[in-house]
Amino acid sequence: MSIVTLRQEYHRRICQEVIRIRQDKTKNLEYPNAADSGNKNSIRIAWGMVERLGCSKNYAGVSEQTIGGRFEKITKDFLEAAFELLHHLRPGRWVYSTTQTAISGFDQYEHLGYLEKIIKPDKALASALGTDYIVKPDIIVGRQPVTDEEINQFTEVIGAGEPYAALTSLREMNYKTNRPILHASISCKWTIRSDRSQNTRTEALNLIRNRKGPLPHIVAVTGEPLPTRIAALALGTGDLDCVYHFALDELKESISELDNQDQMDMLQILIEGRRLRDISDLPFDLAI
Template identity: 30%
Template sequence: MTAPFSTVLCGYRNGLPNTSDASDKLSIEIGSALFEHLGVPVDQPATPVAKEWAVAMADDLQERLSIPAPHLLIQAERKLLHFEQYAHLDVARSLANDDGLEVAGALAALDALTAADSLLGGEPLVQAVNSVRAAVAGADERRKLLIDLMADESPLNLDLAVERPTIAAVVPGTVLLPHLVAGFSLKWSLRTDRLQDPRTQGSQMAAMRRGRMPHFAAVTMEPRPYYLGRLAMGTGDLDCVYHLALPELSKAVEEVYVGPKRAKQLDTFHRLVDQRRLRDYDELVTYLATL
């Protein structure tokens, strides 16, 4: 099933489909065929899709999952640090931002006591406070050194996140962060420089998680089998790639990729679908309904 919001996001820029690479004739040809099957008017102007797409998809999924999975919450633009499997990634940053005001206040109070006590000749208390101050200063210096040596790599944000409430706190009294059940990287079209982000994000999520790995996939409107294959035929960084208009793309591919010179890409497309590396948008909805 085609995503109901996909046609609204489609449009023409300088007479070319906004899914197509203006320097690639085949990209324009397959993009035009896809738009024809989708019924996109040739005078429909292209508009920026990034944020509008994420919001439209979140709204659509939230509505369609309201009955089969009312416990799920779908939101655009979410940080991994906001979920319980990845909350530990924020510990180092929180430690680095600790300004030590509580310790400084406690030492100031002790200074006031020692000042009053020293007037009475209480040298032992003054010495004890000085020892505490030296120990705190040493510990703070070691903490700063460790923080400086830590890696400062931040995980990529999720374009779209599907979450549910956490069942129970790991430690009694701790804040219950939501559990991430699925995350999506949205790529309207694909280029060589856009292929790496979803794979990098999938690798980060797998390596950094504490607990079950969320379902993670890319979602795209890219019409070319070559680029779909480069993204979907990975080594496990992505669970799969979902296409917003797979039925219409299948028809367009059968029409455009004709002849011996294009047979390889036609075969690539069929293998992507047969191996379920490339899936329909409706499968995304059905899968989330089971979580």
């Protein structure tokens, strides 16, 4: 198994379960569901990606919510399989979820659960402090703490009863309850609109400001065909690590074929500015 094989399987599943062809009979128009029906460039780029991925035309009606959930699940499965290939580079016991897991279940954000219990019943506190700080990422990657046996696997790093390294969250015996460490928060957006990009940035800022401990990787994965819309989420630094496209090579080829200089210029800015990468880059970046 290789990253190339996993990427191909990832795209096969997206073609089968996510990509649908929408029809606008009033305009006599067909377009992939990643495209904006009111934007010709968006439609042409999306068709270019669909053709390069080898997707067959599927007209089955599926709600946007269902499409979003499938995109999250398929992306999670790809990352889990790909990250396993890199286990020798980033060993550990990892957990993956797409069940909208609250960050208060992780070591760096456990205190937020306590705050919510105090603030939520008090309307005055709730209105003053807000209640939107407990983020529920689309995909989470967590790491389980390690046992002393794992720590001392090759040599005795720390002995039983020694009063050192007694506060680190990586050491399992330091806490009575098992508290996984949040390693990555991944936002999945099949398409990008201004409201969706703002929501992703707000969640990222909450993760940054409210943590007690190391900052997890904060990234987004998208299938948006227009670089100018990807830029709404990707440009700038300080909140998201990076944005990853589900098929960046296919996107570049489609835009090149379209010969739209504005979209190509923006794509190059995002790539060369290290703000946009391919989905195959993500497992390697998570291993850092």
